[in-house]
Amino acid sequence: MNWNLQHQVNVALNREGVIGRRDFVRGISAAALAAGSLNWTDVVSLRADELRREGMACILLWMQGGPSQFETLDPKPGHSNGGETKAISTSVSGIKISDNLPKLAAQADRLAIVRSMTTKEGNHQRATYLLHTSYVPTASVHYPTLGSVVSQQFKNSACELPSFVRIGRNFANASNGGLLGTEYDAFVVQSAERMPDNVSPTTSTERYQRRLDLLGRLETAGGASTGSGQAHDHQKLYEHASRMVLSPQMQAFDLSKEPDKVREAYGKTEFGNACLLARRLVEAGVTFVEASLGNWDTHDRNFERVRTLCGQLDQPFAHLLTDLEQRGMLERTLVVWMGEFGRTPKINLRGGRDHYPRAFNVALAGGGVRGGQVIGGTDAGGENVTGEPITEKDLFQSVYKSLKIDARHEFMSPIGRPIKIVDGGQPIASLFS
């Protein structure tokens, strides 16, 4: 199947080098690959089923605003840039993190901490896009976001829930399905404490079913007044959406189904609930979940504010790792913790730190990543990276490697320009050894 798809990608280039997805699919039926009734989604899910056997999933904990590395994973006590933040020992000897994160410190054996992240984008919107796509934003190509790529590359067709879910509202400029199409956009849940919008029928299930039946009969009776392709796609979409609405799997969105003991362990806070929901969704077969914690843009009162934020982060993050491990899910679930950049080493006059993309932190756990290690570092004042600098491309190469996705895979842009999943960079070798 892989070979066929690759072959079709080649076939899909006509004389002008441009071809649409529909034509590409028509090419497939012409090549007698199938009975001729395949549409684009079918073709993608054929490939997706192959990859799904790997059963991988990913949870991205997105720290909107740019968390301070000094107050989280790269403290510099004893240097004037380090401020009042202290370093504490972790479960791995030799690795110290900030005293703001004591529970996470106990999980250090599961964490790979990248201290030498470096990019060139110091603007929230551009950097958020960069750390979600590995590309800088541009008008000509809408690069798909990480979650869209992952769910496009392996959608779990046994799962009746959306394959890519975002929890919360802190996603300005995080991109979406882009050139992959709206079917790979994130399914957004405004708050983990409520069911998603519009998933509950406004009538009894019986009457809802009756309406769907009537809809089906009227579509048939109405004849081919719209194109058969559109009617076919519409019907499939409605089947999918109503299967989801009526699916028992929708209970995954309902946190009240979780024993109180577990809810307590996650902390029953907004971010705690988001982490618990992320675990429930992955357990139910969702491929990619993005949960966010905002307000890391600490231009003033940095120390106080980051301490509060870490209080919201520490327990849910730490318990998510424990919980995934206990359920035997950690090995196939990559957890990524990051924000769009770090904060300046110099503390400004308002006791704050400003934007600093030159040296900051990312943490990875699970998904076959070797924990208990630190990758790269920074000099005494935290101003420059030491050791191997890790760019956004290297990071994305690593994430895709963990998820067993070929980052060299090319998508076709609407004007026929091939776009690599990641253009350049190298996976971080020590993550996988």
Added chain:
Amino acid sequence: MRTKYLLTTLVAFGTALGLATSAGAATPGTIVSEAPQPTKSAAAQVDALLAQEIFLNDSTAELAPVTGDEVFLRRVSLDLVGELPTPAEITVFVLDPATDKRARLVERLLADSRFGRNWARYWRDVILYRRVEDRALLVSQALESYLTDEFNKNTSWDKIAQAFVEATGDAIQTGQTAIILAQMADANDVAAETARIFLGIQIQCAQCHDHPTDRWKREQFHEFAAFFPRASVRPTFKNGQVRGVEVVSFDVEPRYRRPNMMFGRGALEHYMPDLKDPSSKGKLMTPAFFATGRKLKTGVPDKQRRTTLADWMTAREDGWFAKAFVNRIWAELVGEGFYEPVDDMGPDRACTAPQTMQYLAGEFAARQYDVKWLYRTILATTTYQRESRPKHNMDEPAFTANCAQRLRGDQIFNVLSAALGLDLQSIEGRGPQYLGMRFGPRFQFNSVFGYDPSDRRDEVTGSIPQALALMNGQFVNRTLVGKTSGTPLGKLLANTKDNEAVTVELYLRCLAREPNNDELKTCLEHVRTVGSRSEAFEDILWALVNRTEFLHRN
């Protein structure tokens, strides 16, 4: 059913008009323009040219018949004013015996103020779907108002384009700043978008390397970008607080740079990066227009750079400018462009019907880029008025039918409101306002149903959240109540006792047509089996707004 159409009629028509059989071998980008002709014969000439260029040589061409009045009325209403005709309008139009009623309808809708609004929203999406930052949404409302007025006044397309290229001012008040703002004044991106939107050329591929399929060189792209290095975006303040952004000309070398405070402000001139040494300053670029080779000098102030480019770009002898607009509007109306995607016409791209394109673009330019003339002409063609079909396969000829296509977010919002019997004006006023932008039901709706109108239309697909919003959303279900007379549906049921009449009325409201016999039978049967009349019609209205046809224009 596909009906064979008599090609000979069309061909005879073409011969009668004295059409030459061989195309003028025009070089790409130039336009052969003849004396302006009245619209009706221009439409006939388009049909005749298409017959000559495509259908005569292709034995597989099966032309769809001209569509009936109901479908035509729905199509042209959606295309021009973005809304459905009312049940009363449908009845009057269908019964009108006049032979020129289609042309008169088109005139009436072109004069309707909703025409400007509908197309303003289209171009708002063309520009803002390519934004690099959400802050650019600040210009959204101003952009929509500006274009609504210009289209309703029938301002010529060159004047509108020039206003965008030359724009400065506060985003919240100055819609013309949208293209620069959407790209945060990055010279490369503004250049790329200007070429894409107004010239239909994707020259940005040449930003990093010589274009693989087009003839432009990397240097030509950067010469073009050199018209824009001085256009900048900066925040505006009120009482020390940021209240918005504005586009300004920047003609003085910055003494210092504050990151995040000013965008697109780096140097006064544009430099082409040295690919072998990316950290070096690169090569100084002289502003030059790639299509004609006309050049400015370096050191020229921002205003002069941009007004000069605006003039050169829209000059009649250039040709790309007229073709880009014609291709887009033709594609929107007929459902398929001469070039696809609509904004990628580069010099070496294939055109489905080059003589027809040359003719239409030449006439459009000769009439000083008269926007309404172009609509009037295309809508009068038999090609536009044919029944619709799904997009044809690659090996089948183009333009044998109108292509059914999905409605844009704004159109769906309008159609849904009308189907539910809601008054658009009163619901538009709802929702919070922030910096002149209303985040009401239309905004929310568009964030679920909108799409980039430059994308190939046959690739725009529905999404799960869209299906959920129509099936279970509050907007639909709050109004979908039949048992009180406080809702539009309840009122209809209370005032109309005959179930067949109610069914017909709901079909007219939702789909702008009467139900066929099977549909009518299915609906009346549903009323019988359900028992409760109000519940049954709630179900029927629910089903109608969830149908494929509801979301498409045929």
